[in-house]
Amino acid sequence: MxxxxxxxxxxxxxxxxxxxxxxxxxxxxxxxxxxxxxxxxxxxxxxxxxxxxxxxxxxxxxxxxxxxxxxxxxxxxxxxxxxxxxxxxxxxxxxxxxxxxLRRMNTIRELDATAGLAVCDAGVILQTFHEAAEDAGLRFPLTLGGKGSATIGGLISTNAGGTQVLRHGTMRAQVLGLEAVLADGSVFDALTALKKDNRGFDLKQLLIGSEGTLGIVTGATLRLLPAPKARATAWVGLKSILDARALLRRVDRALGDTLEGFEVVPDHCLDSVLAHLPAARSPLNERHAWHALIECVGVDGDDTELREKLEGALADAAEDGLLSDAVIASNERQADDFWTLRDSISAAERALGPAMQHDISVPVEKMPEFILAASPAVEKEFPGTRAVAFGHLGDGNVHFHILAPKGAVPGEWEEGQGKQVSARVYDLVTQWGGSISAEHGIGQMKVGELGRLGDPVALAIMRAVKQALDPQGLLNPGKLVPMAVE
Amino acid sequence: MxxxxxxxxxxxxxxxxxxxxxxxxxxxxxxxxxxxxxxxxxxxxxxxxxxxxxxxxxxxxxxxxxxxxxxxxxxxxxxxxxxxxxxxxxxxxxxxxxxxxLRRMNTIRELDATAGLAVCDAGVILQTFHEAAEDAGLRFPLTLGGKGSATIGGLISTNAGGTQVLRHGTMRAQVLGLEAVLADGSVFDALTALKKDNRGFDLKQLLIGSEGTLGIVTGATLRLLPAPKARATAWVGLKSILDARALLRRVDRALGDTLEGFEVVPDHCLDSVLAHLPAARSPLNERHAWHALIECVGVDGDDTELREKLEGALADAAEDGLLSDAVIASNERQADDFWTLRDSISAAERALGPAMQHDISVPVEKMPEFILAASPAVEKEFPGTRAVAFGHLGDGNVHFHILAPKGAVPGEWEEGQGKQVSARVYDLVTQWGGSISAEHGIGQMKVGELGRLGDPVALAIMRAVKQALDPQGLLNPGKLVPMAVE
CATH class of the missing domain: 3.30.43.10 (Uridine Diphospho-n-acetylenolpyruvylglucosamine Reductase, domain 2)
Known part of the structure; x- marks a missing residue:
C-alpha cells in the first residue's frame, strides 16, 4: 500500500x-x-x-x-x-x-497554577476546563452559553467571544500557545508559552479564528487568572441608547479594571422575556426605553466594597441625568436573576415568531448611532418588521435581530424576505465600517456574504494564504474563505 | 511605457x-x-x-x-x-x-480621546506620538530607548517591546487597526478599530512583526490609555535570582493591575554602571547578589497611596525572607535615578570590552533556572568569558550578554569566538523551548540562526506564506524568512 x-x-x-x-x-x-x-x-x-x-x-x-x-x-x-x-x-x-x-482528545495535559496556565487537548469542554481552573483556585476568563458542549479547539478555531470580552478579550487573548496539524499532516507545535517571541510571522495568530481551514487545532496553552473575590451587578434604566454609551464611558473610567460586562437591553426585549418567563420580574418598577446590565468583578476586596464603588459611579451618573433609575443586586441570586433576563432574550424572541439574527459589530463609539440609523432604515424598507438590538455595547457588538411582520410563515419568511433583510443589514454594517460577523464566525452561513461584501484585497490575501497552506483544498472546504469570482 | x-x-x-x-x-x-x-x-x-x-x-x-x-x-x-x-x-x-x-509620512491623522485611539501615519516618531497622547490627557503605553527615532511603522513591523510589556503587552497589543501596501501595490485597509471581528484570517496579526517582508505598513490605529496618576518605584536587594522570581509572583499578586515593570540587575552590572557613571550612587548601602527594579503605575489614587501598597507588599516579602533590603523612591527624581542605573547597563558593559549580546526569552517561570544553568555552561565552554543576564524578568526576557575574556581584541573577538559563543547561547535557548529573538526581531542578523534552529514546520509555513504574498520576492529580501535548504 x-x-x-x-x-x-x-x-x-x-x-x-x-x-x-x-x-x-x-x-x-x-x-x-x-x-x-x-x-x-x-x-x-x-x-x-x-x-x-x-x-x-x-x-x-x-x-x-x-x-x-x-x-x-x-x-x-x-x-x-x-x-x-x-x-x-x-x-x-x-x-x-x-x-x-476532536471530542476523544479531552485531557488537560498540564495545569500550572503558579505560572497561571494550562495545556489542554482540543476536545476539552469549556465547562470542564472552568471547573479544573476553579479547583486550582483560578479562573478561565471566557464563557458563553454553549459552555457545556463547546470545546477548546472549537473556541479557538472560531475565536469565540462571550460575555467577558470587554475586560478579558476574545479567545485570541487567552491563547498562549497552540498545537495544530497542518494540511500535509505535519504537526505545528507552538505550545510553549513565551511572553515575548519575535521569531517571524505569528502563525499562532493566523490559525486562531481560521475555522479549521488552515490547520486542525489539536491542543493549546491557555492563560488562567486569579479567581474573582468580589462581584457587583447592576440593572439600570435609561432614556436612550446614547445615554447608555455615556454611562459606559463613565463606569469604565470609575471602575477601571473591574468592569467586565456592559450589556444593553431595549424595553421590547425585556417585555418579551417577562412574557416568556412567568416567574421573572422586572428589576425596576418604572418602564425605561433602554436597560443596561453592568457587571464588575474584582480579584481583591469584597462584594460590599465593590458594590459601593459601583453605586457611587451610578449615583454620579444619575446626578448628571445619564440614567433614570438603577438597582444593584444585593446578593448572588439577584445578580443571577438579572443575567437570566439577559440570557433569555433569544429564546423569548423566538417565541414571537420568525426573525433574522445578525451578530454584528461597528466601532464601539458608533454603535448607538448605528442602531438609531439602521433600525428605522430596515423597518421602513420592510414594512411590518421590527428591529431589536441587544447585547455587548461595551464591545461595539450587538445582536441585531429583525422580527418578521405579523402573520409571516415560519420557515418560509426566513428563506424569502428574511434573506433580503439580512443582505440589507449586512450592507448597512459594511457601510458603517463594521463586521458582518463579530463573534460567531463565517462558517458556511456567511461565506457568500463575505464574498459579496468583504474587502477584495483582504479576500485576495485570504485565498492566497489558504492556497499556500492547503493546496489540495482539503481542510474544511466551503467554509470561511469565499471562492474567487471567475 | x-x-x-x-x-x-x-x-x-x-x-x-x-x-x-x-x-x-x-x-x-x-x-x-x-x-x-x-x-x-x-x-x-x-x-x-x-x-x-x-x-x-x-x-x-x-x-x-x-x-x-x-x-x-x-x-x-x-x-x-x-x-x-x-x-x-x-x-x-x-x-x-x-x-x-516612511519618514515623510508623519501625520497623526486623527486622535479621538473619548474613544481612546489614534490613527497615525507609519512615519510618526514614537516620542512625538507620546507627546500628542499626553496633550490629550492620555498615554500610549509602549516606550523604549530609541523613542526619539523609532517610528510607529517600524515598531509595528518588528512587534517592538520595551519596559512596559509586563502590563501592557508588546506593540501587537497596541494595534487596533492597520493599513499596509502589499507586494502588488494593493492597499490593505483595516484601519477601522473593531473590538470584535471574525471575518476570516486575522491578516493584521500576520503583518505585525513581519518586518516588511509581507507588506509595507503605512498607517495604524493605536490604542490610548488614561494618563497615569500615581507612580511607585522600588529598588530591591536580593540573595538570588530564584528569590527574584518569588518576589515577582508576590508583588504581582499584591499589586495586580498596577505592576508595570520588574527588571533584574545582577551585582556585576550595577558595579559596571557605578564605575561608568561617576555621579551615580547605589540605591542600597549593602551589596546584594541581585537587584530588582519594580515599577507600579496607577490611573487613580495618588503616589503616597501606591507607595504604601508597594511598601506593604515588600515588607511582607522581607518577613518571609524573599528580599534582603529595599528602598522606595521618595520622589520622581529618585525614581528616574533608579531607571538611569538600569538603562545604563548596556553602555557600561560596552566600556568593559567586547561582548556578545543576546535578546532571548524562555517561559517566564523557567528564566531563573535558565540563567543558573546557561551562565556556567557558557563560561566553562569558553574560558575567561563572563555571562551577565539582566532585564525583563517579568516577561521571561533577559539580555543575556557574554563578555569577552580579558585581552580579547575588539572587532576580532566578535567575528571569531564571539560567533561560537552566540551559537552556543542560541542552542541552549532553543533546548529550553525559548526564543532566539524575544523583542529585537530577526532582520539579517539572526536569519541564519533562525534557519538553523527554527522549527522546520514553522519555517515551511513562513516560506509558503511569503511565497504566496510576495511571489517576486521583492519585499525586504534576505530578512526574517530563512531561505530553504536545498
Missing part, C-alpha cells in the same frame, strides 16, 4: 479500511446511526453527509489521519462540540468528506 | 527616472550623500547599497511606487527610524534595491 496509484484505484472503500485500521474501533465508524447526530448543526439549519466519523485519540493519530486524507484526496471537516453558530462544522451534501471529531 | 518588455529593456536608469517622476524632488534621490546616512544601521554593524532613496508622502504614493518596483523587479527595503537592532532596514551590498523611507 505504498504507491499513490494503487490507492486511487481502490477509492473510498480502501480509504475507509485504512482509516479504520489506523484509528481502531473507537476511532472510526461509518455506521449511519453513529454519524447521524453530528451531520446536522445544533440549530438544525445545516445538514450534510460524510464517509465516516473519525475520532482520533491523539495528535499523532490526527497527523496520520490527515496524511491518509491527503493521499486519497479526502476532505476533512473538523468538529468540536458541534455547537457553532455558522455551520462551520457541518459537512456539505456531497458525502465526500470525513468528519473529524 | 505599458509593455513589460519595454521596461526591462531600459533597465535601472529608466526605473529611477520613473520613480523620480512619480515622487518628485522631495520624494526621490539617487545622490550618494543623501543616501549615505541610511545605508548603515545605527550601530554600524550592517551596511549596504541602494539604487535610490524613496520618500513617498502618502499611502497612494507608496502604492504607486510598489507597483513600479513590481514592474521592474526592483527589491524594496522599507525603513522607519533606522534604529532597529537586527539590521532589518539595511539593504544588502548588491545595490539592486531601493530604500523606502
Amino acid at each position: 505504498t504507491a499513490l496509484e494503487t490507492d486511487i484505484g481502490t477509492g473510498t472503500n480502501h480509504f475507509a479500511e485504512l482509516a479504520a485500521d489506523l484509528l481502531g474501533p473507537k476511532g472510526w465508524t461509518a455506521i449511519a446511526d453513529d454519524l447521524e447526530p453530528w451531520l446536522t448543526d445544533w440549530r438544525g439549519r445545516y445538514s450534510g453527509k460524510a464517509i465516516g466519523l473519525a475520532s482520533p485519540a491523539s495528535t499523532q493519530e490526527v497527523s496520520a489521519l490527515v496524511k491518509l486524507c491527503a493521499r486519497f484526496n479526502v476532505p476533512i471537516v473538523p468538529q468540536g462540540g458541534n455547537s457553532g453558530m455558522a455551520g462551520g462544522a457541518t459537512p456539505d451534501a456531497s458525502g465526500s468528506a470525513i468528519l473529524l471529531s | 505599458t509593455a513589460l518588455e519595454t521596461d526591462i529593456g531600459t533597465g535601472t536608469n529608466h526605473f529611477a527616472e520613473l520613480a523620480a517622476d512619480l515622487l518628485g524632488p522631495k520624494g526621490w534621490t539617487a545622490i550618494a550623500d543623501d543616501l549615505e546616512p541610511w545605508l548603515t544601521d545605527w550601530r554600524g554593524r550592517y551596511s549596504g547599497k541602494a539604487i535610490g532613496l524613496a520618500s513617498p508622502a502618502s499611502t497612494q504614493e507608496v502604492s504607486a511606487l510598489v507597483k513600479l518596483c513590481a514592474r521592474f523587479n526592483v527589491p524594496i527595503v522599507p525603513q522607519g527610524g533606522n534604529s532597529g537592532m537586527a539590521g532589518g532596514a539595511t539593504p544588502d551590498a548588491s545595490g539592486s534595491a531601493i530604500l523606502l523611507s
